[in-house]
Amino acid sequence: MFKNGEILSKKVIIILLMFLVLICGIFFIHLKIENTKTEYEKRVTSYLVNEKGYEKKEIKSVEGIYGVKLPPYYVVVVFEDEPYVKYIYYAHDGVNQMEYILTNEAIKLNINKSELKHYYPFSEIDKYIIE
Secondary structure, three states, rough: OOEEEEEOOOHHHHHHHHHHHHHHHHHHHHHHHHHHHHOOOOHHHOOOOOOOOOOHHHHEEOOOOOOOOOOOOOEEEEEEEEEEEEEEEEEEOHHHEEEEOOHHHHHHOOOOHHHHHOOOOOOOOOOOOOO
């Protein structure tokens, strides 16, 4: 804290403190986002296993996502027997399946909505998003 025998100026100390507060704020926001994604993953997994009757081995992946669209948190589920379809779940007030995403592989295989094994939407929202 000494420079040529003098104490750093108040401005430098204030700038350092502001930088420290900014870094801490970013860290806590990141931690909050990660905790919420994990909580939503747990909600959807519990819903699929306990309410829909899936076994954990039937589920290939469950990934919480934070995005810029509303709602900002959602969960992408891929089932072992349909690795070319990503099902989108929202877990805000209860758990609801809302959409699905067909990968390029599904498009090549000419998979359509009627052939999806795990499509049980909350409402009839049809949205095809190609990666």
